[in-house]
Amino acid sequence: MYRTHHCGALRSTHIDQTVTLSGWMATKRDFGGMTFIDLRDRYGITQLIFNMDTDRGLCEKARGLNREDVIKVTGKVRERSSKNPDRATGDVELVVTDLTILNRAKLPPFTIENDTDGGEDLRMKYRYLDIRRPVVQDQLRFRSKLTIEVRKYMDEQEFLEIETPVLIKSTPEGARDFVVPSRLNPGQFYALPQSPQTFKQILMVAGMDKYFQIVKCFRDEDLRADRQPEFTQIDCEMSFVNQEDILRTFEGLVVHLFEKMINVSLGEFPRMTYDEAMAKYGSDKPDLRFGMEINSFNDSAKGAGFSVFDSADLVAGIVLAGKADEYSNKNMKELTSWVQRPQIGAKGLVYVQWKNDDSIKSTIGKFYDDATLKTWIEAAGGQKGDILFILSGELDQTRKQIGELRLELGRRHDLIKPGDFKPLWVVDFPLLEWDEEMNRFHAMHHPFTAPSLNDIDKMASKDRSVLENIKADAYDLVINGSEIGGGSIRIFDRDLQSKNFELLGFTPEEAEAQFGFLMNAFEFGAPPHGGIAFGLDRLCAVMNGVSSIRDFIAFPKNNTGRDVMIDAPASIDDLQLKELNLNVVDLEKA
Template identity: 45%
Template sequence: MTDHAPTALRTHLCGQLRPEHIGQTVTVCGWVGRRREHGEHLAFIDLRDHTGLLQCVVDGAHDLRSEYVLRITGTVRPRPEGTVNAALATGEVEVGDCTVEILSEAEPPPFPLDDRAADVDETVRLRYRYVDIRRDAMQRNLRTRAQVNGAIRRAMDAQGFVEVETPMLIASTPEGARDFVVPSRHRPGTFYALPQSPQLFKQLCMVGGIDRYYQIARCFRDEDLRADRQFEFTQLDAEMSFASQDDVLQAITTAVSAASEAVTGRRVVDVPRITWHEAMGRFGSDKPDVRFGMELIELTDVFAETGFNAFKAPSIKGIRLEGGSEATSRSRLDDLTDQAKRWGAKGLVWMRVEQGDDGATTLSSPIAKFLSEAELAGIVERTGAQVGDLLFLVADEWLATCHVLGLLRLELGRPPVDEGGLQFLWVVDFPLFESIDAATGRPVPAHHPFTMPHDEDLHLLDDSDAEALLQVRSQAYDLVLNGWELGSGSVRIHRPDVQQRIFGLLGISDEEAQAKFGFLLDAFRYGAPPHAGFAFGIDRLVALLVGEENIREVIAFPKTQSGTDPLTKAPTAIDDDQLDELGLRLLPPPAS
């Protein structure tokens, strides 16, 4: 344990004391974790601070209650024979001959601060977050987060990146989610926005010659919340001039490796790369969890001559659940079929792999009678099916087939977040456009409109065929960890001719481009270097490093999933005087 200098009130931290301190007079401070009576006068007090527990033997401790804040002075001595607690770092010693000073009395805590707190309603924990933070798990998570931030900063500094703070009050810019807006008192009727990311400002830093920028940035997005998403979040934001995709991936891998080593003691030696198309085809996801197998299996050619109408589709794929036949009831299969339809599937075919009377492998399924012997044999051969397995097949457009089976794969096989180690993965070569808008006929960008296409695909931007546009690959890349998207980045467009072509395809006129992005486009006129960047969520990285399913467990004061703060009661109304000062009027509440 790292030594800490003594303060005016204490000589040591509770978790520091060891046998080498025996005989020393010490003063420790902390909270009463537990009190155990020992005879008529003596009591054992477990004193707790952020470093751990220390047993103190106190005479006349009847007035000491749970969570009282104490200052205890006494002599370190060995625990009596047979009372050593091997589960505690301080379990070989105790403090005796104690003088106790009550620094602060406390009401009984609203919930236990041991393992039972996991069963407490989250809203209650957040209402009393200042008490919840005293728990070992929260202490560990928040201190680990600080370690991660420190490791990232050291790694970025060592690579020549310069930390630059960008503004928190900016103009509203389209970035894919709703802005949080802030009314201006000095200019009534106008608004600032809180940044969804420092994207445009970090590009301006490249125009300004910073060369390598980074920031541990606070960002804000007004979007629906879930386990890996909050209104306000923290990300490592980085940008590099005169750099390629490979340069960015190497720099970010170095930072992530430093963070991993700070927490686990192990560096990330090499992060595999996979293209977006391969990720979708093998795992049905652009953020694949590669801790387990159950990859999607290509079956389209098996049914090239099929007479079964449901399988007359552009793409047919399947997954194999090893040993799943006996463990999966018919009602569960019906539930999975309904779920697949909610995910967008036209249907879900299941097949139990059984052994026939002749010893051959057979497939039992409601649709088996519609398939030829060659098709049934082809399924068994292609999937590697063994007796006792369970197969699932989906037939649809390629992307829809991949998507549904990818979700089903996670439903059936994904391990808990704290199992399977840390499996980082770079996903590269995302499509530049994700779809064609049926109403306008224009492509829908998969990323922001400043993402550079691959040079060899630039000619496709001039193709009048919408399908050709969907084949354009961007120089965009994501970092994935255990099925969570940690972050995204791309090589930026610095060439005016390419930017103009992209804006034209998206239907953004010169006037609209100037209105939305004018300050960036104007800056590019004064010499923009080729540049590329990335950002990843520190909340998500820390959650996975400590084995938490929810990023709220690694944020000191998060919002609930409904977006409220039980501690401060935010969001709250403001009074009429404030509204008048800002020049605002509220609409009447909607009729119930």
């Protein structure tokens, strides 16, 4: 028997019992005739004691252990004289009477503790060691329990969990596909799914009514802290529903998860249109944990001879409360440099400080008098003691820039309360977005998103401005500035789907070749349907108040998409390439 208990199990009720534990030696401390060892497994840590006076050989054996050696010990539980209130097993310790070394370990390249000295790349290379750290184990444990709660809720709502294929057909819309060559079909390729979208719609045609799946998805796109080339979705679809049915159902799922996992009651889920979100926050995923809404000054700022404002599509500002006397010229220069970084791209930053002595300090004072600038601050909800920051330029670009500035000011001035969660449904997205480089429309969500019923007639227009204003029956769930999930009511009529493909630049032949299987299915009685997909990894991160999803994934890729532990992606040998009918010379040229 390797163990009678795990390393997080022993309590005062076990005193005087003889037990056996197994695990990894985390730390060792020698004090004269006594040696103390912390034994760790995924359940916790137990302190072991070896006494030189009672068993010299056993104590010397313990002193010869290295960090991360795998050992088995037997001994008697006793009460600790100096208890550790920060540890679940802190009231007791194990007086060891027998020690077996199960496996020796090399010296780890970093300390296996919550506060480790290992950098991210090093920890990713030795991910199996990194996972031994309690903080990482807690995050993986959280993810596991979250998926169980998802399944409980969905089962109660009569959803069926159905698997869909991983080897599918490549499609031109959305992110780049990962492709897989087919040995049995020379010159042809599978793709790994960016989502199970078409399959879950076909399941609705098949009468499955309520589907969900916790599913791996793959996108060959540039990476960030909240993106990975492979990620996990909670993928859902329902039949005979409208948008209200879906929002109500999945609002219930999120409320259930927050209550069960972190004991948080989310309260109301307000709704905001896409246009309102962009105008007020410069983002389609606004963080509502603090105010500082964007205000337009187009009417009051233009026409005073300040060419920067006069030539702009948008002059917009946000008010930072109570900091007018604190900001120096140095502060302003630093913040101006921040908005001028390539990631933000602003040309400059205008500010108006209404100081507590009632004076005004501004970069545009020679164009506008103090009284006018004070009315701007008041119009934006500010007062004496506040600062107004203004950006101007092209509409969409300026909104995004000032939205980023808002978030940065919120972080710098601790306007975001820890442990606060603010959910929001963003609705009425545009159906289409124009790509200047490609000179064509793309689907804002995906090609199967239904237009709002009131806008279907607009799809017949040849006017780009009319088409850009078609609203979609689409919705995103946002929490704390992160998109947690997104979905839509789907097109279920072949003619309407064909029209949407036409707007997206597909010829009838291309649409048939790519999606004929779906449009053909629509002709056999497709019900009205819609759904949503949640990012499981991102949901875990948001619920735990962190920005990176990597620690909630057992074996994540780094920021260049590599698995540095197994060194993938990697080349394959010439024989494999030949079997796959891939030309080695052509690949080398590529």
